[in-house]
Amino acid sequence: YDDCVASGADAILISAISEAGVAAKINEGMGKGIVNIAVANPILETPITARITPDFYQKGFQTGEYVKKYLGDKQGTAVAFPGPQGSGWAETYMNGFRDSTKSGNIKLVGEMFGEASVPAQLKLVEDALQTHPDVNVIWGGAPTAEAAIGAVADAGLSNVTIMSSYENQTMLKAVKDGSVLGFATEYPVIMGRIGVDLAVRALEKKDHEKVLLVAPGIVTKDNVDKIDTTQIFAPDNWRPVFSVE
Incomplete structure:
Protein backbone atom coordinates (compact mmCIF):
# COMPACT_ATOMS: atom_id res chain seq x y z
CA TYR A 1 0.00 0.00 0.00
CA ASP A 2 2.81 2.40 0.89
CA ASP A 3 4.43 1.77 -2.51
CA CYS A 4 1.17 2.67 -4.25
CA VAL A 5 0.91 5.91 -2.28
CA ALA A 6 4.56 6.75 -2.91
CA SER A 7 4.13 6.20 -6.66
CA GLY A 8 1.41 8.85 -6.72
CA ALA A 9 -1.58 6.57 -7.27
CA ASP A 10 -4.89 8.37 -7.57
CA ALA A 11 -6.84 5.20 -6.77
CA ILE A 12 -5.95 1.94 -5.03
CA LEU A 13 -7.86 -1.32 -5.37
CA ILE A 14 -7.47 -3.50 -2.29
CA SER A 15 -8.00 -7.23 -1.75
CA ALA A 16 -7.11 -7.26 1.92
CA ILE A 17 -6.14 -10.48 3.67
CA SER A 18 -6.99 -8.75 6.93
CA GLU A 19 -8.97 -5.54 7.28
CA ALA A 20 -7.34 -4.85 10.63
CA GLY A 21 -3.93 -5.10 9.00
CA VAL A 22 -4.61 -2.38 6.43
CA ALA A 23 -7.15 -0.19 8.24
CA ALA A 24 -4.60 2.42 9.32
CA LYS A 25 -3.15 2.63 5.80
CA ILE A 26 -6.61 2.99 4.23
CA ASN A 27 -7.43 5.78 6.68
CA GLU A 28 -4.16 7.46 5.75
CA GLY A 29 -4.88 7.14 2.03
CA MET A 30 -8.46 8.37 2.37
CA GLY A 31 -7.13 11.36 4.29
CA LYS A 32 -4.92 12.22 1.32
CA GLY A 33 -7.87 12.08 -1.07
CA ILE A 34 -6.90 8.76 -2.65
CA VAL A 35 -9.80 6.67 -3.94
CA ASN A 36 -9.86 3.29 -2.14
CA ILE A 37 -11.90 0.41 -3.55
CA ALA A 38 -12.24 -2.95 -1.78
CA VAL A 39 -12.42 -5.80 -4.29
CA ALA A 40 -13.28 -9.40 -3.37
CA ASN A 41 -12.23 -9.41 0.29
CA PRO A 42 -14.54 -7.13 2.26
CA ILE A 43 -13.61 -3.95 4.12
CA LEU A 44 -16.54 -3.63 6.49
CA GLU A 45 -15.61 -1.23 9.30
CA THR A 46 -12.99 1.09 7.79
CA PRO A 47 -14.31 4.11 5.83
CA ILE A 48 -13.67 3.45 2.14
CA THR A 49 -14.78 4.87 -1.21
CA ALA A 50 -16.64 1.75 -2.35
CA ARG A 51 -16.52 -2.04 -2.22
CA ILE A 52 -17.56 -4.96 -4.37
CA THR A 53 -17.43 -8.30 -2.61
CA PRO A 54 -18.84 -11.80 -2.92
CA ASP A 55 -21.69 -12.97 -0.74
CA GLU A 186 -18.19 -15.07 -7.58
CA TYR A 187 -17.23 -14.19 -11.19
CA PRO A 188 -13.92 -12.59 -10.12
CA VAL A 189 -12.96 -11.32 -13.59
CA ILE A 190 -16.16 -9.29 -13.81
CA MET A 191 -15.79 -8.25 -10.18
CA GLY A 192 -12.33 -6.86 -10.95
CA ARG A 193 -13.65 -4.93 -13.95
CA ILE A 194 -16.41 -3.42 -11.87
CA GLY A 195 -13.85 -2.52 -9.19
CA VAL A 196 -11.85 -0.55 -11.76
CA ASP A 197 -15.05 1.08 -13.04
CA LEU A 198 -15.95 2.16 -9.49
CA ALA A 199 -12.50 3.73 -9.11
CA VAL A 200 -12.77 5.60 -12.41
CA ARG A 201 -16.26 6.86 -11.58
CA ALA A 202 -15.08 8.06 -8.18
CA LEU A 203 -12.10 9.86 -9.74
CA GLU A 204 -14.38 11.50 -12.30
CA LYS A 205 -16.76 12.58 -9.51
CA LYS A 206 -19.59 10.57 -11.08
CA ASP A 207 -22.35 8.82 -9.18
CA HIS A 208 -21.41 5.26 -8.23
CA GLU A 209 -22.56 2.49 -5.95
CA LYS A 210 -20.93 2.39 -2.53
CA VAL A 211 -21.59 -1.28 -1.73
CA LEU A 212 -22.04 -4.10 -4.24
CA LEU A 213 -22.61 -7.71 -3.18
CA VAL A 214 -22.10 -10.36 -5.86
CA ALA A 215 -24.66 -13.18 -5.98
CA PRO A 216 -22.91 -16.54 -6.49
CA GLY A 217 -23.30 -18.96 -9.35
CA ILE A 218 -23.01 -22.74 -9.00
CA VAL A 219 -20.88 -24.50 -11.62
CA THR A 220 -21.45 -28.23 -12.14
CA LYS A 221 -20.84 -30.83 -14.83
CA ASP A 222 -24.36 -30.12 -16.12
CA ASN A 223 -23.70 -26.46 -16.90
CA VAL A 224 -19.91 -26.03 -17.10
CA ASP A 225 -19.93 -26.09 -20.92
CA LYS A 226 -22.65 -23.42 -21.03
CA ILE A 227 -20.97 -20.92 -18.68
CA ASP A 228 -18.65 -18.20 -19.94
CA THR A 229 -15.56 -19.14 -17.94
CA THR A 230 -13.78 -15.96 -19.07
CA GLN A 231 -15.94 -14.26 -16.41
CA ILE A 232 -14.35 -16.55 -13.81
CA PHE A 233 -10.78 -17.31 -14.92
CA ALA A 234 -8.01 -15.36 -16.61
CA PRO A 235 -7.09 -16.31 -20.20
CA ASP A 236 -4.45 -19.04 -20.54
CA ASN A 237 -1.85 -16.54 -21.79
CA TRP A 238 -2.45 -14.00 -19.02
CA ARG A 239 0.48 -13.05 -16.81
CA PRO A 240 0.44 -10.68 -13.83
CA VAL A 241 2.28 -7.36 -14.07
CA PHE A 242 3.95 -6.37 -10.82
CA SER A 243 5.30 -2.96 -11.81
CA VAL A 244 4.43 -0.23 -14.28
CA GLU A 245 7.20 2.00 -15.61
Missing part, protein backbone atom coordinates in the same frame (compact mmCIF):
# COMPACT_ATOMS: atom_id res chain seq x y z
CA PHE A 56 -19.72 -15.56 1.21
CA TYR A 57 -22.78 -16.58 3.22
CA GLN A 58 -24.77 -17.34 0.09
CA LYS A 59 -21.84 -19.23 -1.45
CA GLY A 60 -21.84 -21.48 1.60
CA PHE A 61 -25.61 -21.77 1.71
CA GLN A 62 -26.17 -22.37 -2.00
CA THR A 63 -23.46 -25.04 -2.25
CA GLY A 64 -25.16 -26.82 0.64
CA GLU A 65 -28.53 -26.56 -1.08
CA TYR A 66 -27.07 -27.99 -4.28
CA VAL A 67 -25.57 -30.99 -2.47
CA LYS A 68 -28.93 -31.70 -0.83
CA LYS A 69 -30.64 -31.58 -4.20
CA TYR A 70 -28.00 -33.85 -5.74
CA LEU A 71 -28.35 -36.44 -2.97
CA GLY A 72 -32.10 -36.64 -3.50
CA ASP A 73 -33.54 -39.32 -1.22
CA LYS A 74 -30.09 -40.30 0.03
CA GLN A 75 -28.96 -39.21 3.51
CA GLY A 76 -25.77 -37.15 3.67
CA THR A 77 -23.24 -37.13 6.50
CA ALA A 78 -21.00 -34.10 6.07
CA VAL A 79 -17.78 -32.69 7.43
CA ALA A 80 -17.07 -29.04 6.61
CA PHE A 81 -13.67 -27.40 6.04
CA PRO A 82 -14.37 -23.66 5.71
CA GLY A 83 -10.80 -22.31 5.87
CA PRO A 84 -8.63 -20.45 8.40
CA GLN A 85 -10.31 -19.56 11.68
CA GLY A 86 -10.25 -15.84 12.40
CA SER A 87 -10.19 -14.83 8.74
CA GLY A 88 -13.82 -13.70 8.84
CA TRP A 89 -14.63 -15.03 5.39
CA ALA A 90 -14.21 -18.67 6.47
CA GLU A 91 -16.67 -18.19 9.31
CA THR A 92 -19.17 -16.56 6.95
CA TYR A 93 -18.89 -19.42 4.47
CA MET A 94 -19.40 -21.82 7.37
CA ASN A 95 -22.47 -19.97 8.63
CA GLY A 96 -24.07 -20.34 5.21
CA PHE A 97 -23.36 -24.05 4.84
CA ARG A 98 -24.34 -24.77 8.44
CA ASP A 99 -27.68 -23.03 7.96
CA SER A 100 -28.30 -25.08 4.83
CA THR A 101 -27.81 -28.31 6.78
CA LYS A 102 -30.34 -27.31 9.43
CA SER A 103 -33.07 -28.68 7.18
CA GLY A 104 -33.14 -31.48 4.67
CA ASN A 105 -31.02 -34.56 4.18
CA ILE A 106 -27.53 -33.57 5.35
CA LYS A 107 -26.29 -34.17 8.88
CA LEU A 108 -23.30 -31.97 9.72
CA VAL A 109 -21.00 -33.98 12.02
CA GLY A 110 -17.86 -31.85 12.01
CA GLU A 111 -16.38 -28.42 11.31
CA MET A 112 -12.61 -28.32 10.81
CA PHE A 113 -10.94 -24.94 10.35
CA GLY A 114 -7.41 -24.71 9.00
CA GLU A 115 -4.95 -23.07 6.64
CA ALA A 116 -6.22 -22.75 3.07
CA SER A 117 -3.50 -24.89 1.49
CA VAL A 118 -3.70 -28.37 -0.01
CA PRO A 119 -1.18 -29.95 2.42
CA ALA A 120 -2.92 -28.51 5.49
CA GLN A 121 -6.35 -29.49 4.23
CA LEU A 122 -5.18 -32.99 3.29
CA LYS A 123 -4.24 -33.66 6.91
CA LEU A 124 -7.63 -32.40 8.09
CA VAL A 125 -9.54 -34.47 5.53
CA GLU A 126 -7.58 -37.61 6.39
CA ASP A 127 -8.29 -37.05 10.09
CA ALA A 128 -11.99 -36.51 9.36
CA LEU A 129 -12.26 -39.71 7.32
CA GLN A 130 -10.79 -41.66 10.24
CA THR A 131 -12.92 -39.92 12.87
CA HIS A 132 -16.13 -40.14 10.83
CA PRO A 133 -15.97 -43.36 8.76
CA ASP A 134 -19.57 -42.88 7.63
CA VAL A 135 -18.95 -39.46 6.03
CA ASN A 136 -20.20 -39.20 2.45
CA VAL A 137 -20.09 -35.42 1.93
CA ILE A 138 -16.94 -33.29 2.08
CA TRP A 139 -17.57 -29.55 1.79
CA GLY A 140 -14.95 -26.81 1.85
CA GLY A 141 -12.79 -24.47 -0.17
CA ALA A 142 -10.92 -25.33 -3.34
CA PRO A 143 -7.79 -26.56 -1.47
CA THR A 144 -10.03 -28.86 0.58
CA ALA A 145 -11.71 -30.29 -2.50
CA GLU A 146 -8.36 -30.80 -4.23
CA ALA A 147 -6.97 -32.59 -1.18
CA ALA A 148 -10.13 -34.64 -0.75
CA ILE A 149 -9.93 -36.11 -4.26
CA GLY A 150 -6.71 -37.93 -3.38
CA ALA A 151 -7.65 -38.68 0.23
CA VAL A 152 -10.94 -40.28 -0.75
CA ALA A 153 -9.26 -42.37 -3.45
CA ASP A 154 -6.50 -43.48 -1.06
CA ALA A 155 -9.14 -44.52 1.47
CA GLY A 156 -10.84 -46.64 -1.17
CA LEU A 157 -14.10 -44.71 -0.89
CA SER A 158 -16.37 -44.39 -3.90
CA ASN A 159 -19.49 -42.85 -2.38
CA VAL A 160 -18.14 -39.50 -1.16
CA THR A 161 -19.48 -36.30 -2.71
CA ILE A 162 -17.01 -33.39 -2.78
CA MET A 163 -18.29 -29.81 -3.08
CA SER A 164 -16.17 -26.66 -3.22
CA SER A 165 -17.33 -23.33 -1.83
CA TYR A 166 -15.15 -21.37 -4.28
CA GLU A 167 -13.29 -21.67 -7.54
CA ASN A 168 -9.85 -22.18 -9.03
CA GLN A 169 -8.51 -23.78 -12.20
CA THR A 170 -8.16 -27.16 -10.51
CA MET A 171 -11.84 -27.10 -9.57
CA LEU A 172 -12.79 -26.42 -13.18
CA LYS A 173 -10.90 -29.51 -14.31
CA ALA A 174 -12.25 -31.58 -11.40
CA VAL A 175 -15.85 -30.67 -12.20
CA LYS A 176 -15.35 -31.59 -15.84
CA ASP A 177 -13.89 -35.01 -14.96
CA GLY A 178 -16.51 -35.64 -12.27
CA SER A 179 -14.19 -35.89 -9.26
CA VAL A 180 -15.83 -32.81 -7.69
CA LEU A 181 -19.59 -32.23 -7.79
CA GLY A 182 -19.37 -28.48 -8.28
CA PHE A 183 -18.14 -25.13 -7.00
CA ALA A 184 -19.57 -21.72 -6.22
CA THR A 185 -18.23 -18.79 -8.21
Whole structure:
Protein backbone atom coordinates (compact mmCIF):
# COMPACT_ATOMS: atom_id res chain seq x y z
CA TYR A 1 0.00 0.00 0.00
CA ASP A 2 2.81 2.40 0.89
CA ASP A 3 4.43 1.77 -2.51
CA CYS A 4 1.17 2.67 -4.25
CA VAL A 5 0.91 5.91 -2.28
CA ALA A 6 4.56 6.75 -2.91
CA SER A 7 4.13 6.20 -6.66
CA GLY A 8 1.41 8.85 -6.72
CA ALA A 9 -1.58 6.57 -7.27
CA ASP A 10 -4.89 8.37 -7.57
CA ALA A 11 -6.84 5.20 -6.77
CA ILE A 12 -5.95 1.94 -5.03
CA LEU A 13 -7.86 -1.32 -5.37
CA ILE A 14 -7.47 -3.50 -2.29
CA SER A 15 -8.00 -7.23 -1.75
CA ALA A 16 -7.11 -7.26 1.92
CA ILE A 17 -6.14 -10.48 3.67
CA SER A 18 -6.99 -8.75 6.93
CA GLU A 19 -8.97 -5.54 7.28
CA ALA A 20 -7.34 -4.85 10.63
CA GLY A 21 -3.93 -5.10 9.00
CA VAL A 22 -4.61 -2.38 6.43
CA ALA A 23 -7.15 -0.19 8.24
CA ALA A 24 -4.60 2.42 9.32
CA LYS A 25 -3.15 2.63 5.80
CA ILE A 26 -6.61 2.99 4.23
CA ASN A 27 -7.43 5.78 6.68
CA GLU A 28 -4.16 7.46 5.75
CA GLY A 29 -4.88 7.14 2.03
CA MET A 30 -8.46 8.37 2.37
CA GLY A 31 -7.13 11.36 4.29
CA LYS A 32 -4.92 12.22 1.32
CA GLY A 33 -7.87 12.08 -1.07
CA ILE A 34 -6.90 8.76 -2.65
CA VAL A 35 -9.80 6.67 -3.94
CA ASN A 36 -9.86 3.29 -2.14
CA ILE A 37 -11.90 0.41 -3.55
CA ALA A 38 -12.24 -2.95 -1.78
CA VAL A 39 -12.42 -5.80 -4.29
CA ALA A 40 -13.28 -9.40 -3.37
CA ASN A 41 -12.23 -9.41 0.29
CA PRO A 42 -14.54 -7.13 2.26
CA ILE A 43 -13.61 -3.95 4.12
CA LEU A 44 -16.54 -3.63 6.49
CA GLU A 45 -15.61 -1.23 9.30
CA THR A 46 -12.99 1.09 7.79
CA PRO A 47 -14.31 4.11 5.83
CA ILE A 48 -13.67 3.45 2.14
CA THR A 49 -14.78 4.87 -1.21
CA ALA A 50 -16.64 1.75 -2.35
CA ARG A 51 -16.52 -2.04 -2.22
CA ILE A 52 -17.56 -4.96 -4.37
CA THR A 53 -17.43 -8.30 -2.61
CA PRO A 54 -18.84 -11.80 -2.92
CA ASP A 55 -21.69 -12.97 -0.74
CA PHE A 56 -19.72 -15.56 1.21
CA TYR A 57 -22.78 -16.58 3.22
CA GLN A 58 -24.77 -17.34 0.09
CA LYS A 59 -21.84 -19.23 -1.45
CA GLY A 60 -21.84 -21.48 1.60
CA PHE A 61 -25.61 -21.77 1.71
CA GLN A 62 -26.17 -22.37 -2.00
CA THR A 63 -23.46 -25.04 -2.25
CA GLY A 64 -25.16 -26.82 0.64
CA GLU A 65 -28.53 -26.56 -1.08
CA TYR A 66 -27.07 -27.99 -4.28
CA VAL A 67 -25.57 -30.99 -2.47
CA LYS A 68 -28.93 -31.70 -0.83
CA LYS A 69 -30.64 -31.58 -4.20
CA TYR A 70 -28.00 -33.85 -5.74
CA LEU A 71 -28.35 -36.44 -2.97
CA GLY A 72 -32.10 -36.64 -3.50
CA ASP A 73 -33.54 -39.32 -1.22
CA LYS A 74 -30.09 -40.30 0.03
CA GLN A 75 -28.96 -39.21 3.51
CA GLY A 76 -25.77 -37.15 3.67
CA THR A 77 -23.24 -37.13 6.50
CA ALA A 78 -21.00 -34.10 6.07
CA VAL A 79 -17.78 -32.69 7.43
CA ALA A 80 -17.07 -29.04 6.61
CA PHE A 81 -13.67 -27.40 6.04
CA PRO A 82 -14.37 -23.66 5.71
CA GLY A 83 -10.80 -22.31 5.87
CA PRO A 84 -8.63 -20.45 8.40
CA GLN A 85 -10.31 -19.56 11.68
CA GLY A 86 -10.25 -15.84 12.40
CA SER A 87 -10.19 -14.83 8.74
CA GLY A 88 -13.82 -13.70 8.84
CA TRP A 89 -14.63 -15.03 5.39
CA ALA A 90 -14.21 -18.67 6.47
CA GLU A 91 -16.67 -18.19 9.31
CA THR A 92 -19.17 -16.56 6.95
CA TYR A 93 -18.89 -19.42 4.47
CA MET A 94 -19.40 -21.82 7.37
CA ASN A 95 -22.47 -19.97 8.63
CA GLY A 96 -24.07 -20.34 5.21
CA PHE A 97 -23.36 -24.05 4.84
CA ARG A 98 -24.34 -24.77 8.44
CA ASP A 99 -27.68 -23.03 7.96
CA SER A 100 -28.30 -25.08 4.83
CA THR A 101 -27.81 -28.31 6.78
CA LYS A 102 -30.34 -27.31 9.43
CA SER A 103 -33.07 -28.68 7.18
CA GLY A 104 -33.14 -31.48 4.67
CA ASN A 105 -31.02 -34.56 4.18
CA ILE A 106 -27.53 -33.57 5.35
CA LYS A 107 -26.29 -34.17 8.88
CA LEU A 108 -23.30 -31.97 9.72
CA VAL A 109 -21.00 -33.98 12.02
CA GLY A 110 -17.86 -31.85 12.01
CA GLU A 111 -16.38 -28.42 11.31
CA MET A 112 -12.61 -28.32 10.81
CA PHE A 113 -10.94 -24.94 10.35
CA GLY A 114 -7.41 -24.71 9.00
CA GLU A 115 -4.95 -23.07 6.64
CA ALA A 116 -6.22 -22.75 3.07
CA SER A 117 -3.50 -24.89 1.49
CA VAL A 118 -3.70 -28.37 -0.01
CA PRO A 119 -1.18 -29.95 2.42
CA ALA A 120 -2.92 -28.51 5.49
CA GLN A 121 -6.35 -29.49 4.23
CA LEU A 122 -5.18 -32.99 3.29
CA LYS A 123 -4.24 -33.66 6.91
CA LEU A 124 -7.63 -32.40 8.09
CA VAL A 125 -9.54 -34.47 5.53
CA GLU A 126 -7.58 -37.61 6.39
CA ASP A 127 -8.29 -37.05 10.09
CA ALA A 128 -11.99 -36.51 9.36
CA LEU A 129 -12.26 -39.71 7.32
CA GLN A 130 -10.79 -41.66 10.24
CA THR A 131 -12.92 -39.92 12.87
CA HIS A 132 -16.13 -40.14 10.83
CA PRO A 133 -15.97 -43.36 8.76
CA ASP A 134 -19.57 -42.88 7.63
CA VAL A 135 -18.95 -39.46 6.03
CA ASN A 136 -20.20 -39.20 2.45
CA VAL A 137 -20.09 -35.42 1.93
CA ILE A 138 -16.94 -33.29 2.08
CA TRP A 139 -17.57 -29.55 1.79
CA GLY A 140 -14.95 -26.81 1.85
CA GLY A 141 -12.79 -24.47 -0.17
CA ALA A 142 -10.92 -25.33 -3.34
CA PRO A 143 -7.79 -26.56 -1.47
CA THR A 144 -10.03 -28.86 0.58
CA ALA A 145 -11.71 -30.29 -2.50
CA GLU A 146 -8.36 -30.80 -4.23
CA ALA A 147 -6.97 -32.59 -1.18
CA ALA A 148 -10.13 -34.64 -0.75
CA ILE A 149 -9.93 -36.11 -4.26
CA GLY A 150 -6.71 -37.93 -3.38
CA ALA A 151 -7.65 -38.68 0.23
CA VAL A 152 -10.94 -40.28 -0.75
CA ALA A 153 -9.26 -42.37 -3.45
CA ASP A 154 -6.50 -43.48 -1.06
CA ALA A 155 -9.14 -44.52 1.47
CA GLY A 156 -10.84 -46.64 -1.17
CA LEU A 157 -14.10 -44.71 -0.89
CA SER A 158 -16.37 -44.39 -3.90
CA ASN A 159 -19.49 -42.85 -2.38
CA VAL A 160 -18.14 -39.50 -1.16
CA THR A 161 -19.48 -36.30 -2.71
CA ILE A 162 -17.01 -33.39 -2.78
CA MET A 163 -18.29 -29.81 -3.08
CA SER A 164 -16.17 -26.66 -3.22
CA SER A 165 -17.33 -23.33 -1.83
CA TYR A 166 -15.15 -21.37 -4.28
CA GLU A 167 -13.29 -21.67 -7.54
CA ASN A 168 -9.85 -22.18 -9.03
CA GLN A 169 -8.51 -23.78 -12.20
CA THR A 170 -8.16 -27.16 -10.51
CA MET A 171 -11.84 -27.10 -9.57
CA LEU A 172 -12.79 -26.42 -13.18
CA LYS A 173 -10.90 -29.51 -14.31
CA ALA A 174 -12.25 -31.58 -11.40
CA VAL A 175 -15.85 -30.67 -12.20
CA LYS A 176 -15.35 -31.59 -15.84
CA ASP A 177 -13.89 -35.01 -14.96
CA GLY A 178 -16.51 -35.64 -12.27
CA SER A 179 -14.19 -35.89 -9.26
CA VAL A 180 -15.83 -32.81 -7.69
CA LEU A 181 -19.59 -32.23 -7.79
CA GLY A 182 -19.37 -28.48 -8.28
CA PHE A 183 -18.14 -25.13 -7.00
CA ALA A 184 -19.57 -21.72 -6.22
CA THR A 185 -18.23 -18.79 -8.21
CA GLU A 186 -18.19 -15.07 -7.58
CA TYR A 187 -17.23 -14.19 -11.19
CA PRO A 188 -13.92 -12.59 -10.12
CA VAL A 189 -12.96 -11.32 -13.59
CA ILE A 190 -16.16 -9.29 -13.81
CA MET A 191 -15.79 -8.25 -10.18
CA GLY A 192 -12.33 -6.86 -10.95
CA ARG A 193 -13.65 -4.93 -13.95
CA ILE A 194 -16.41 -3.42 -11.87
CA GLY A 195 -13.85 -2.52 -9.19
CA VAL A 196 -11.85 -0.55 -11.76
CA ASP A 197 -15.05 1.08 -13.04
CA LEU A 198 -15.95 2.16 -9.49
CA ALA A 199 -12.50 3.73 -9.11
CA VAL A 200 -12.77 5.60 -12.41
CA ARG A 201 -16.26 6.86 -11.58
CA ALA A 202 -15.08 8.06 -8.18
CA LEU A 203 -12.10 9.86 -9.74
CA GLU A 204 -14.38 11.50 -12.30
CA LYS A 205 -16.76 12.58 -9.51
CA LYS A 206 -19.59 10.57 -11.08
CA ASP A 207 -22.35 8.82 -9.18
CA HIS A 208 -21.41 5.26 -8.23
CA GLU A 209 -22.56 2.49 -5.95
CA LYS A 210 -20.93 2.39 -2.53
CA VAL A 211 -21.59 -1.28 -1.73
CA LEU A 212 -22.04 -4.10 -4.24
CA LEU A 213 -22.61 -7.71 -3.18
CA VAL A 214 -22.10 -10.36 -5.86
CA ALA A 215 -24.66 -13.18 -5.98
CA PRO A 216 -22.91 -16.54 -6.49
CA GLY A 217 -23.30 -18.96 -9.35
CA ILE A 218 -23.01 -22.74 -9.00
CA VAL A 219 -20.88 -24.50 -11.62
CA THR A 220 -21.45 -28.23 -12.14
CA LYS A 221 -20.84 -30.83 -14.83
CA ASP A 222 -24.36 -30.12 -16.12
CA ASN A 223 -23.70 -26.46 -16.90
CA VAL A 224 -19.91 -26.03 -17.10
CA ASP A 225 -19.93 -26.09 -20.92
CA LYS A 226 -22.65 -23.42 -21.03
CA ILE A 227 -20.97 -20.92 -18.68
CA ASP A 228 -18.65 -18.20 -19.94
CA THR A 229 -15.56 -19.14 -17.94
CA THR A 230 -13.78 -15.96 -19.07
CA GLN A 231 -15.94 -14.26 -16.41
CA ILE A 232 -14.35 -16.55 -13.81
CA PHE A 233 -10.78 -17.31 -14.92
CA ALA A 234 -8.01 -15.36 -16.61
CA PRO A 235 -7.09 -16.31 -20.20
CA ASP A 236 -4.45 -19.04 -20.54
CA ASN A 237 -1.85 -16.54 -21.79
CA TRP A 238 -2.45 -14.00 -19.02
CA ARG A 239 0.48 -13.05 -16.81
CA PRO A 240 0.44 -10.68 -13.83
CA VAL A 241 2.28 -7.36 -14.07
CA PHE A 242 3.95 -6.37 -10.82
CA SER A 243 5.30 -2.96 -11.81
CA VAL A 244 4.43 -0.23 -14.28
CA GLU A 245 7.20 2.00 -15.61
